[in-house]
Amino acid sequence: MNKATRISPRTLKGFRDHLPESMIARERIMETARQVYRSFGFSPIDTPALEYLEILAGKGSEETDRQLYRFQDHGKRWVGLRFDLTVPLARFAAQHVGELGTPFKRYHIASVWRGENTQLGRYREFMQCDFDTIGTLSTVADIETILVVHELLQAIGIERFTIHVNHRQILNGLLEKLELAEQATVVLRCLDKLPKIGRDAVQEEMRTVGVAAEKSTEILQLSELSGENEEILRGLSKLAQGNSRAEEGLAKLEEIFQGVQVAGVAPGRLRIDPSIARGLDYYTGTVIETFLDDLPRIGSVCSGGRYDNLAELYTSQVLPGIGASLGLDRMLAALEELNLLEKVRTPAEVFVPFFAADRLHDYLHLTNALRRLGWGVEMYPEPRKLGSQLKYADRRGFACAIIVGEDEFQASTCQVKDLRSGESQEVRHGGDVSRIADVLRTLLRPESMPSV
């Protein structure tokens, strides 16, 4: 192969490789999400990356439509790559709910694709970790959704986070009360700009779309409620008074708020937040967003909400539900920034250098005996100088090396070297590999040792 015909190895703009260090962290969080979702009875599903274009197109926003990867397949069918996991869930639920029954609780951890503007630092392929409960209106599902988010963040190793909760019926009821129900979309669009442009500018914008000052003042009161959760609830109660929709929404919000605390969530982890509406989304009830206390500016790392009817485009069966989604890439970026990401470059902890060239069989016997005792072990594949192999081990980030040369094989001993501290100890195992495993346990799993 000559140089001229060689192809430059590169990834597409907006796409990226995950090297071991990045992928080990990703796998750890995906596995954590799986375990937490499963512990609440959510089952995994998967759907194809490619769907008929008519299933996907026009189901998100104008933006997702524009960003959709679409093409004709070998059979001249128009197809698209999924841009989220909610549209495929709607199609899936319409197709299989008869067989699966309700309530149907599923999780789905998978890649989605969007032809995003990469100048905004966005990727065109990213991973979502969704979970949803379909087919029930019960607030128990709302409570559990918040509990799952709470357990998930804790299990990932984050201590300082706050789950913001609101109920769309409160806002809708208030707009109804102010006879602004018809203008809800425009009003919400103005309200959404509050954090960016400030109170006066929002009120001015509302005026230009025909909302009288006394009405916009009342709407803005919602976002200005402050203090403890109980105070906010009292304030909401006053605003909701006289409108049954808002009162009902508030009653549900209180029920959810109490239920979540009964289940063991510290009150400080929850925030009743009348300002979150999740914009022009399809949510109709509870809405939640999750912020990291030490990194609020990155936005919500786990968001979701309740919807009235998931799959109306595909079936006449009414399927209400609630769900949320962990943004894996945003979460990983946050962990990195907060220095909470353990740097692991090798999934096996133990390294066995291979330097007594005539002893291949003894090395193979040793490494496999250790693996059978549950240890992840990498053996260097070529007989080289010990020094260069230990350099490799340091670079790769192994925790520990088991060093055995000709003398050690003859004496049935080995050196166990802690590569983090640099300390070595001799182990006289007399041919019993479990004695080496005992030393590894003391070194690498001190918490599992019986206390004396």
Added chain:
Amino acid sequence: MNKATRISPRTLKGFRDHLPESMIARERIMETARQVYRSFGFSPIDTPALEYLEILAGKGSEETDRQLYRFQDHGKRWVGLRFDLTVPLARFAAQHVGELGTPFKRYHIASVWRGENTQLGRYREFMQCDFDTIGTLSTVADIETILVVHELLQAIGIERFTIHVNHRQILNGLLEKLELAEQATVVLRCLDKLPKIGRDAVQEEMRTVGVAAEKSTEILQLSELSGENEEILRGLSKLAQGNSRAEEGLAKLEEIFQGVQVAGVAPGRLRIDPSIARGLDYYTGTVIETFLDDLPRIGSVCSGGRYDNLAELYTSQVLPGIGASLGLDRMLAALEELNLLEKVRTPAEVFVPFFAADRLHDYLHLTNALRRLGWGVEMYPEPRKLGSQLKYADRRGFACAIIVGEDEFQASTCQVKDLRSGESQEVRHGGDVSRIADVLRTLLRPESMPSV
């Protein structure tokens, strides 16, 4: 939404949804593969589903080229969906090997796409579980590759399987010896047909492409060696005699064969098989295929081999390596047929019916206390009649239900019902949920109980 405008919910031809029962089994095998790969020091990586078309096109066979999903993206770049994980690995290695160093051991578990003919029962989206060791010529890597396959099959729960091993240099050397090296491709194409068309027809075909009868007889002897592994090795030794390439290949094969056994693989699990060449593949050294003893006709469930230079299309750095791949879909089909697939439809084992409508907070407290003790618990979201909830639990396949009504809450007791046997027992927990957990452990984890 009226019926006329509704979209029929369906997947594309050759694509499919994975419902919970299927997906739980898939996740279990993927997790098993991850654990086994990691225990040998292989690290996870991921690459984009989409690559520049020039990276993918012309890298497999004419067939993969034809089957490639290709299109122009939003920036009018020609792109394609990966059709395997080897071409992306070659591109990845060329790009990152400087940073990562060698030996580089990676695994990659991901979907690939091929516009296959679905009439053959093939899918257009399927999952591969690859692992490779790059940057070493040492036979230690070959030995470990076979060990990984062996551990993987065992860990999946298969007892009766045989790993067939051969070395391409033996065949190449023999052809060289017979002065047929130039015709290797045609000869191999004929030889590959042996299981289908039989010995005489192969010899006749070889004759038509110009291979003299005495030469084809000698080639066919290779495939006809039988008996114990040691006998086959002796037979190969005779055939290889006088050609250094074949002798070298045989020496390596013997070294690998011995090393694998030293590491603890039972001799019956291994088969020296001079007939496997993996056709016109890019393999140049060791080749392996794995057959299930009770289901040989489905073909190899785990195949791989050694190659001289992985990434020559993308870099001047010579990267020899060896790897293998578990075909997840074929393996799952086999487990199903062999009745080795545990039917699990819910990932949480414990079901808590919610039927004392006023006791929501008590149910929430109970279920979350059990989750904190490590149990997967699903609580029914709506207060319904106990009978209909237990029917739901049976249908979903929970192992056990914890039944608590008003009376039980007042008395601090509960009924723990084994849904598999139908037997119930009363537990007087006195408010200490760990007593319920003890009963669950006796019921669902008898193996973890201390023997009396």
